Amino acid sequence: MNSNEQTFSPRGPIIVFSALIFLTIATVMLSGLDIGNIGALIIAMSVASVKAGLVLYFFMHLNHEPLIFKLFVALAFVTLATLFLLTFSDYAFRGIA
Amino acid sequence: MSEQAVTVEAFHHHDEEGTRLGFWLFLFTELLLFGAFFIVYGVYRSAHLNDFKIAAESLNTGIGTTNTIILLASSLTVVLSLNAMRAGRVKLAKTMLLITMALGTTFLIIKGFEWNAKFAHDLYLQTSGAIAAGKGSPLLTPGPEMLPNGQVLFYGLYFIMTGTHALHIIIGAVWMGIVYYWIAKGSINPENVGVLERCALYWHLVDVIWIFLFPLYYLVA
Numbered sequence: 001m002n003s004n005e006q007t008f009s010p011r012g013p014i015i016v017f018s019a020l021i022f023l024t025i026a027t028v029m030l031s032g033l034d035i036g037n038i039g040a041l042i043i044a045m046s047v048a049s050v051k052a053g054l055v056l057y058f059f060m061h062l063n064h065e066p067l068i069f070k071l072f073v074a075l076a077f078v079t080l081a082t083l084f085l086l087t088f089s090d091y092a093f094r095g096i097a
Numbered sequence: 098m099s100e101q102a103v104t105v106e107a108f109h110h111h112d113e114e115g116t117r118l119g120f121w122l123f124l125f126t127e128l129l130l131f132g133a134f135f136i137v138y139g140v141y142r143s144a145h146l147n148d149f150k151i152a153a154e155s156l157n158t159g160i161g162t163t164n165t166i167i168l169l170a171s172s173l174t175v176v177l178s179l180n181a182m183r184a185g186r187v188k189l190a191k192t193m194l195l196i197t198m199a200l201g202t203t204f205l206i207i208k209g210f211e212w213n214a215k216f217a218h219d220l221y222l223q224t225s226g227a228i229a230a231g232k233g234s235p236l237l238t239p240g241p242e243m244l245p246n247g248q249v250l251f252y253g254l255y256f257i258m259t260g261t262h263a264l265h266i267i268i269g270a271v272w273m274g275i276v277y278y279w280i281a282k283g284s285i286n287p288e289n290v291g292v293l294e295r296c297a298l299y300w301h302l303v304d305v306i307w308i309f310l311f312p313l314y315y316l317v318a
Binding site: 006007008009010013014016017020021024025027028031037040041044045047048051052055056059060065066068069072073076077079080083084087088091 | 114117118121122125128129132135136139140143144146158162165166169170172173176177180181183184186189297298301302304305308309311312313316317
């Protein structure tokens with residue numbers, strides 16, 4: 001991915017940036033809806049995940065990395081998700097949360 | 098590749114891909130650091146949902162949105178800086194890096210004003226020493242004026258999480274300053290972009306963390 005022959009083109013990053021701004025404005029507007037706590041949380045976290053995915057895949061150049069990089073990153077997020085799931089399921093049955 | 102070039106390359110062996118993978122591993126540890134914060138936030142939020150909602154009302158969504166857009170723009174400029182450097186456009190790469198640092202600084206200044214407004218309302222982080230000396234905030238220390246526990250937790254988490262994030266912005270901006278100096282000196286150049294690349298990766302990760310902090314503090318709470 002370090003070929004020096006490549007020419008500079010801001011087009012791709014600007015398209016990704018536009019999508020990120022659009023999603024930011026969308027999530028702010030959607031937060032005004034009265035859809036209850038869980039619904040609002042799901043929407044906000046879903047939009048945030050899509051935004052994070054765009055940054056990781058395009059800005060952090062995962063799209064140009066070998067498969068092993070993508071697997072590593074996926075594994076890191078699966079690990080984090082497992083920690084969340086285990087902790088929250090624990091608290092859910094303790095009657096304090 | 099000439100015979101001589103092969104020999105020199107073998108002599109100064111440097112595995113750029115391995116270095117990058119190693120840097121991603123470091124980024125995963127950052128993810129776990131903030132992940133722990135998010136777990137604490139999640140547990141306390143579900144335990145004190147109403148208090149979290151009331152306390153979050155005091156945060157300004159407009160300021161949060163502005164800072165989100167500033168950070169996203171800085172992610173764009175740092176990726177443009179890296180792409181420009183790879184394409185041999187050194188001057189453009191330097192300009193984009195300067196803009197990124199300026200955006201990062203703007204983020205911090207806005208964050209500073211936001212924190213200051215909270216300080217003015219007696220909301221701040223306090224040490225146990227200050228509390229013992231009677232200098233704690235009346236709103237956050239035990240007493241007749243103390244806010245409900247859930248709100249005290251919210252403000253504590255707000256300062257710790259946005260503060261740790263701001264610390265990462267400071268580290269990233271200082272690192273960019275060093276990278277800028279190395280570009281000016283010529284040790285980072287179109288043939289050797291590794292350090293700029295890792296600096297950009299770090300900056301993007303800090304942006305990714307903010308992408309999750311923003312809705313949790315400014316939108317859904």
